[in-house]
Amino acid sequence: MHDTFAMIERLHDDVLLPSRATAGSAGYDVRAYLRARRVRCSDGMAQVERDADERDGAWGIDLAPREMALVPLGFRTRLPQDVEAQVRPRSGQAFKNALTIPNAPGTVDSDYAEEWMVIVRNDAPTTRRVIHGERIAQVVFARYVALELRETPVERTTERVGGFGSTGRH
Numbered sequence: 512m513h514d515t516f517a518m519i520e521r522l523h524d525d526v527l528l529p530s531r532a533t534a535g536s537a538g539y540d541v542r543a544y545l546r547a548r549r550v551r552c553s554d555g556m557a558q559v560e561r562d563a564d565e566r567d568g569a570w571g572i573d574l575a576p577r578e579m580a581l582v583p584l585g586f587r588t589r590l591p592q593d594v595e596a597q598v599r600p601r602s603g604q605a606f607k608n609a610l611t612i613p614n615a616p617g618t619v620d621s622d623y624a625e626e627w628m629v630i631v632r633n634d635a636p637t638t639r640r641v642i643h644g645e646r647i648a649q650v651v652f653a654r655y656v657a658l659e660l661r662e663t664p665v666e667r668t669t670e671r672v673g674g675f676g677s678t679g680r681h
Contacts, residue, residue, distance in 0.1 A: 517652075518589040522626055526585035529650055538599065538649030541629065544585030545570045545643040551581040563643070570643035574633035579613060581628045582647055590621040590652070597651045598629055604647060609635035612648055619650075 519528060523546070529539035545563040550572050552559050563572045574580055590596060598617035604610040613632045629648045633639040641647065 515591075517591065517594070520587050521585065522587065523585050527644065528586060538601075538651050540601065540646040541584050541598075541627070541648050541650055543571075543582045543629075543641055543643055543645050543647050545572060545582070545641070548583055550583070553579045553581075555579070571640045573638050573640050574631075575638055576633060576636050579630055579632040580641065582631055582641060584627040584629065587624055587626050588619075589624055590619070592621050593654050593657075594621055594652055595619065595655050596627075597653055599649050599651060601646060601649050605634075608639065609633065610639065610641070610647065616651075 521528065523544065525546070526544055527542050529541050531539050547570070548563045549560050550563055552561055552572075552574070554575075554577065561572060563570050565571075572580060572582075588596075596619035598612060598619065599615050600610075600612045611632050611634050612630060614630055617630065619627060631641065631647055
């Protein structure tokens with residue numbers, strides 16, 4: 512019998528835990544936890560750390576066009592041994608706000624027990640502010656099989672040759 516629960520720990524009293532918007536939602540929304548936090552940012556060439564700041568009563572961090580941030584979520588988990596968490600973009604964030612996840616789907620392994628973070632990138636042509644509590648990604652849990660890989664010659668067993676797109680030939 513497989514476990515159907517994951518252990519989760521709030522790292523701050525006010526953290527909003529991942530949640531599904533509807534009973535039919537596959538993904539659990541996760542939120543930025545930026546209150547008084549230091550955030551690692553990158554332009555793809557250099558990395559810097561910046562403090563989130565408070566403006567108009569809301570904590571957040573500004574991202575320049577194409578800049579990325581490793582946004583903390585304020586919790587950690589212990590997943591069942593054969594379950595991974597796939598971190599994916601929220602379609603509304605990507606379409607309406609140009610906030611993307613460049614390594615989507617990102618994977619959180621079952622034995623990772625540190626604070627969860629999400630890499631987000633501002634794909635807008637202007638600076639974009641990520642706000643504390645904002646839903647920045649979704650997580651879908653999936654079972655996986657850990658295979659033993661054995662080195663051996665691999666023989667062709669089908670007529671599929673020719674590389675990517677090889678089944679589209681007529």
